[in-house]
Amino acid sequence: MSALEKALPGFAKTARAHATLATVQVYEVHPGSTPPGGLRRAARPDPQPGPHEVVIRVRATSLNYRDHMIANGQYFTPLTRPTIPLSDGAGEVTAVGAGVTRFQKGDRVAGTFFQVWFDGPPSRRHPALGVPLDGMLAESVVLHEQGVVRIPDHLSFEEAATLPCAGVTAWNALMFSGARVKPGDTVLCLGTGGVSMFGLQFAVAAGARVIVTSSSDEKLELAAGLGASNVINYKRTPEWEKEVARLTGGRGVEHILEIGGAGSLNRSFESLGFGGQVALIGFLAGQAATINPIPLMMKGGCLRGIGVGSTAMFEAMNQAIAVNQIKPIVGKVFCFEQAAEAYACLASGDFVGKVVITV
Ligand SMILES: NC(=O)c1ccc[n+]([C@@H]2O[C@H](COP(=O)([O-])OP(=O)(O)OC[C@H]3O[C@@H](n4cnc5c(N)ncnc54)[C@H](OP(=O)(O)O)[C@@H]3O)[C@@H](O)[C@H]2O)c1
Structure with missing residues (x-):
């Protein structure tokens, strides 16, 4: 066999x-x-x-x-x-x-x-x-x-x-039982690819504030049209964690959809608020770098690896997509x-x- x-x-x-x-x-x-x-x-x-x-x-x-x-x-x-x-x-x-x-x-x-x-x-x-x-x-x-x-x-x-990969991944990252987005939370979505745009839509539907980063102002305009409260061009603002701190009054965000991986994790740890969660999803900013985990530890934050999700998560996501008429x-x-x-x-x-x- x-x-x-x-x-x-x-x-x-x-x-x-x-x-x-x-x-x-x-x-x-x-x-x-x-x-x-x-x-x-x-x-x-x-x-x-x-x-x-x-x-x-x-x-x-x-x-x-x-x-x-x-x-x-x-x-x-x-x-x-x-x-x-x-x-x-x-x-x-x-x-x-x-x-x-x-x-x-x-x-x-x-x-x-x-x-x-x-x-x-x-x-x-x-x-x-x-x-x-x-x-x-x-x-x-x-x-x-x-x-x-x-x-x-x-x-x-x-x-x-x-839906099957990008949608379920974003759902798992934001709606997993132990670390669900709450109304009033702030969610940081890196880039405007498939996972991040689903993350934006799910977070907005859940009543969260969303910050989106992108290399393109045109794409950021589209993200704002989808409900992003704040946008950051990460090419023009390479130290985007400082802008996240400014936008959140120094508090940081509760959730991060980390699609950059090793190359952006340090900035994500800096962007995180106390008790927040970094959902480790991708590696578009490189697969190797020197990581400083101290900020994550000091904030009592959580780094959670995501591997898409289950059939049950897919079905729960579809129900939310239908109720909220998400496209x-x-x-x-x-x-x-x-x-x-x-x-x-x-x-x-x-x-x-x-x-x-x-x-
Ligand atoms: N772990 C899992 O279960 C899982 C599931 C799905 C995807 N992934 C991984 O997650 C990553 C994203 O997947 P995807 O399907 O959303 O990709 P995608 O649709 O191809 O989106 C890529 C976008 O990411 C942004 N980006 C690229 N480099 C970046 C950087 N250094 N910093 C910030 N943003 C950057 C760019 O956005 P702008 O053009 O706006 O700059 C780019 O358009 C990939 O590494 C993929 O392999 C993992």
Whole structure:
């Protein structure tokens, strides 16, 4: 039995056992090559559902920084075989296997990042879509029913495709039971990428004040339009922690969505208020630096590592998105044939929110 089958009984086996003559169009990334050469069109057998599995006709997918790293051979988990990329996608259920209780044909759904971390705290490194498991950049996919959620009715497939990684990560960072954002808190979102823009929207919905940083005044204007109370251009104000201190009257913020990592952690620790939490999410400002943890310690602050989130978190987030009629920020949309252009757009940083590929 392969590691994949052990991790997710039935997943890989089903894909092989139900291979039919019919095929679906997919993209694959190949080990050892870089885009655009690394991203190749291919045909795969039309997926059929095994017990407790559903087939999803994918309508839209979205890209995360992780997908750029995977395609460039920079991700922590290396590719070992041609793999369908992208953890994020939404579509309709077209078939259900024996014993499926959560879904029926026609349901509008999205896959979850981890297959399957259903609920509770993380207990192991669950396999994720895009690597090591085949992902969503395909006309049809088959997933375990516990790794699928219904999407809010008011969202298009393009909007819903942005939720599984960036949305759930921001939700986990801000709404995890022990460290939930309260009305009146101040939240600092670094940059205007996918995770930070979801963080902005969730924090505003929760009644918090939000400070957003960006390298671009134009993007900051957009963030202000989405409800950011204060904005800081981190290129013009490289010591942005001082501006955060000024804006908060020296008190600091209660929550930080830390997408910079080692390269920005020291400034985040300086920006934090007493008893606050830094949610460690990304590493866009570099993966190595000399960190001074003393300010965090002196403030009784908390540094919490985030690994996307569970199916239960995804469902709780969707409920909040529906009640608050939140619309994810779709920065750019590409069609299936333009997948390589979508990857290039992600790498350029020339977008706010999410880059989407329709299928
Ligand atoms: N741990 C997890 O579970 C998890 C989940 C999702 C993502 N991540 C990680 O979190 C990070 C962000 O992901 P994403 O999907 O939101 O990325 P993204 O959509 O590609 O957003 C990138 C944005 O981050 C901002 N940025 C880049 N370098 C920065 C720096 N030095 N300081 C402040 N902001 C900077 C830029 O904003 P401006 O253009 O406005 O300057 C850029 O547009 C990545 O490292 C990703 O791998 C981790």
